[in-house]
Amino acid sequence: MNSLITYMAMNRLAASLPDFFFVAQVLPDPKTISAAQPTVVGTWNLWMLAPIVFGAIGYMLIQHGVVKSKPATGSGIIAILAAVILAIGFTPNTLESWMLMSFCAVATAGGVSFLVAREPVYAALGFATAVLSTCGILFMQSALFVAAATMIVYAGATIIIFLFVLMFAQHTDLRAYDIQLTNPLLAGAIGAVLLTTITMCVTGEKAFASNQVDATRPYSQASLPAELRSEKAEEFYQKTTPSARLVPGTTAGLGRALYTDYLIAVELAGTVLLVATIGALALAQRTTEEHA
Amino acid sequence: MFEYLKEIWPTLWPTLAAIGVILAFVPFLGLYMTFIERKLAAYVQDRLGPNRVGPFGLFHAIADAIKLFLKEQTIPAHVYKLLYFIAPTFSLMTAMFALVVMPFGPVPTEYSSGFRYIVAPGIDIGILMMIAISSLSAYGIILGGWASNNKYSLYGAIRSCAQFISYEIPLGLSIIGIIAAAGSLNIEQIVAAQGGPFWNWNMFWQPVGLLVFFTSALAETNRLPFDLPECEQELVGGFHTEYGGIKFVLFFLAEYTHVITVSFLTSLLFFGGWHFPGLTGPVDSSLGGMLLRTFVLVFKVGMVVSFIMLLRWALPRFRFDQLMGLAWKGLIPLGLVNLLCVAVVLTFDLPKHLLSFTAIFIFVGSLISARQLQFTINRPRSAGRPSIAQTTSEVTI
Numbered sequence: 001m002n003s004l005i006t007y008m009a010m011n012r013l014a015a016s017l018p019d020f021f022f023v024a025q026v027l028p029d030p031k032t033i034s035a036a037q038p039t040v041v042g043t044w045n046l047w048m049l050a051p052i053v054f055g056a057i058g059y060m061l062i063q064h065g066v067v068k069s070k071p072a073t074g075s076g077i078i079a080i081l082a083a084v085i086l087a088i089g090f091t092p093n094t095l096e097s098w099m100l101m102s103f104c105a106v107a108t109a110g111g112v113s114f115l116v117a118r119e120p121v122y123a124a125l126g127f128a129t130a131v132l133s134t135c136g137i138l139f140m141q142s143a144l145f146v147a148a149a150t151m152i153v154y155a156g157a158t159i160i161i162f163l164f165v166l167m168f169a170q171h172t173d174l175r176a177y178d179i180q181l182t183n184p185l186l187a188g189a190i191g192a193v194l195l196t197t198i199t200m201c202v203t204g205e206k207a208f209a210s211n212q213v214d215a216t217r218p219y220s221q222a223s224l225p226a227e228l229r230s231e232k233a234e235e236f237y238q239k240t241t242p243s244a245r246l247v248p249g250t251t252a253g254l255g256r257a258l259y260t261d262y263l264i265a266v267e268l269a270g271t272v273l274l275v276a277t278i279g280a281l282a283l284a285q286r287t288t289e290e291h292a
Numbered sequence: 293m294f295e296y297l298k299e300i301w302p303t304l305w306p307t308l309a310a311i312g313v314i315l316a317f318v319p320f321l322g323l324y325m326t327f328i329e330r331k332l333a334a335y336v337q338d339r340l341g342p343n344r345v346g347p348f349g350l351f352h353a354i355a356d357a358i359k360l361f362l363k364e365q366t367i368p369a370h371v372y373k374l375l376y377f378i379a380p381t382f383s384l385m386t387a388m389f390a391l392v393v394m395p396f397g398p399v400p401t402e403y404s405s406g407f408r409y410i411v412a413p414g415i416d417i418g419i420l421m422m423i424a425i426s427s428l429s430a431y432g433i434i435l436g437g438w439a440s441n442n443k444y445s446l447y448g449a450i451r452s453c454a455q456f457i458s459y460e461i462p463l464g465l466s467i468i469g470i471i472a473a474a475g476s477l478n479i480e481q482i483v484a485a486q487g488g489p490f491w492n493w494n495m496f497w498q499p500v501g502l503l504v505f506f507t508s509a510l511a512e513t514n515r516l517p518f519d520l521p522e523c524e525q526e527l528v529g530g531f532h533t534e535y536g537g538i539k540f541v542l543f544f545l546a547e548y549t550h551v552i553t554v555s556f557l558t559s560l561l562f563f564g565g566w567h568f569p570g571l572t573g574p575v576d577s578s579l580g581g582m583l584l585r586t587f588v589l590v591f592k593v594g595m596v597v598s599f600i601m602l603l604r605w606a607l608p609r610f611r612f613d614q615l616m617g618l619a620w621k622g623l624i625p626l627g628l629v630n631l632l633c634v635a636v637v638l639t640f641d642l643p644k645h646l647l648s649f650t651a652i653f654i655f656v657g658s659l660i661s662a663r664q665l666q667f668t669i670n671r672p673r674s675a676g677r678p679s680i681a682q683t684t685s686e687v688t689i
Contacts, residue, residue, distance in 0.1 A: 148424040156427025164453040
């Protein structure tokens with residue numbers, strides 16, 4: 001284990017990772033990516049499973065060790081550290097990736113403190129930290145609108161309502177089920193499977209570059225080169241001004257995509273929210289006898 | 293690393309300079325806004341105001357600052373230490389962070405090199421980013437109130453929670469009309485869309501939007517008549533009861549920073565930003581034009597700040613149910629109606645100054661409500677009308 005870490009550290013210093021680990025992934029400039037030739041960001045290899053497995057083992061050991069034995073906890077922490085170091089080994093050594101890593105670290109810390117905090121208010125704050133760091137990651141990916149919306153909806157409204165309720169709550173002693181999970185093995189396994197799936201999707205052969213157009217949708221096709229447009233996209237292209245055919249990725253482009261290609265989904269979501277609001281009003285309404 | 297720094301330096305230094313301007317001027321402005329506020333209050337109440345330290349009492353604010361900074365740092369024994377210290381800093385941090393996307397001078401919509409009057413130019417979601425960050429400013433107050441471990445502070449914090457959540461909705465509604473008209477969330481674009489003759493300013497064709505925006509933004513600053521989280525008559529000092537010295541200064545500075553932000557936003561979004569009759573069109577980079585435009589913007593901001601300060605002495609504080617009623621029954625429907633009107637005008641390409649007539653409705657509505665109010669106040673308490681005690685008992689806070 002140790003030798004592996006040293007080996008990787010040396011490799012990082014030399015800035016040349018061996019091929020079977022990771023080929024430093026340099027995405028081309030977004031403007032030069034043509035939508036016709038999707039950039040392949042396939043960097044997936046089986047070694048990427050190693051940090052996930054280490055992490056899962058470390059989690060199970062800690063979960064088991066907190067109640068049972070100290071050595072188990074210690075080795076669990078070591079395993080998680082190893083997973084973190086291995087994961088760092090897989091990321092390119094650029095300023096952006098280090099910022100990304102620190103945001104991820106803060107988000108993880110927030111999530112952990114959300115789970116382990118004894119005081120509900122601290123748990124809510126941990127949640128807020130996790131949400132805000134996630135917003136930081138979204139900002140880094142230039143998903144500005146989504147980041148701002150997440151900030152307003154979750155950090156600005158939802159968690160504040162949680163805090164509002166929690167302030168009325170009395171502090172009571174913790175139960176056993178608050179302190180330990182009932183099934184660390186299952187939780188660790190599910191987490192590992194989920195992480196593997198996400199990693200495969202993100203780094204696999206068919207992964208999409210973030211700025212790629214969803215070319216299956218007619219209106220989004222309008223921003224493609226002429227030979228790739230379908231009939232409907234061509235019609236839309238002729239009808240609209242250049243500003244209306246913005247590249248997806250800007251807020252205007254996002255709005256255009258939502259209100260052309262995904263209109264029914266947006267309207268349905270709005271309807272669901274409206275129904276929920278009416279339901280909440282109906283539930284909250286007091287009868288006249290009680291009122292008087 | 294050094295090579296990298298050298299490479300990004302041409303784009304880095306304007307940002308650093310803009311951050312420096314904000315960091316230098318906001319505390320200074322906050323300091324002197326206390327002075328201006330006291331002077332204005334004195335004029336309203338026919339007093340002299342601070343006039344002892346320096347010429348016209350100009351150094352009074354500095355003396356105040358020195359006093360507050362040198363005070364002993366008392367930490368009450370019963371507070372939650374960590375959050376107690378985080379709360380004021382978080383409060384100021386969110387207030388200052390909202391200024392990142394705010395132009396404090398003329399900013400052209402196309403960027404060239406050199407100094408610019410904004411920290412982060414060309415952010416695609418400018419105004420939304422600002423609202424997102426200022427929605428976090430509730431945390432400072434909530435944490436301060438909770439960490440003080442004191443019933444009065446907690447009440448202040450809870451009130452502030454409810455107030456923030458309620459008033460964010462009309463705040464967001466009121467600016468959608470402007471965004472739709474300008475076709476962009478970017479503040480520079482919104483200001484550029486108000487160029488031309490002065491009746492193109494948003495205030496002249498969206499008076500309802502201005503009313504809703506200004507009222508709800510004022511509520512977010514926690515100032516009178518919306519200062520329920522800290523109202524002295526009921527809650528001692530509200531959320532900052534347990535804070536003294538420099539920690540109190542941080543809360544206070546955050547409040548004044550909010551006032552500055554709100555004034556800038558109102559001037560930029562509704563009063564035409566750096567446009568003025570005779571000074572319209574795209575921003576040129578000549579020094580004179582830049583300075584003149586900056587002066588125009590700062591003048592407008594000063595006007596709004598003075599208006600906010602005079603409001604303090606014109607309006608009494610709301611009762612809590614009135615506060616909630618204003619947001620949910622008054623401002624949100626008004627904002628929705630305004631949005632609908634703007635949508636109709638924009639969709640059918642009607643002349644947008646048709647909407648100016650909504651100002652008449654506001655005027656008539658306020659006349660009617662003032663008359664109603666007069667009747668209600670003058671009418672003796674009868675069985676038909678619920679007394680004040682009854683209406684307040686419905687609200688649990």
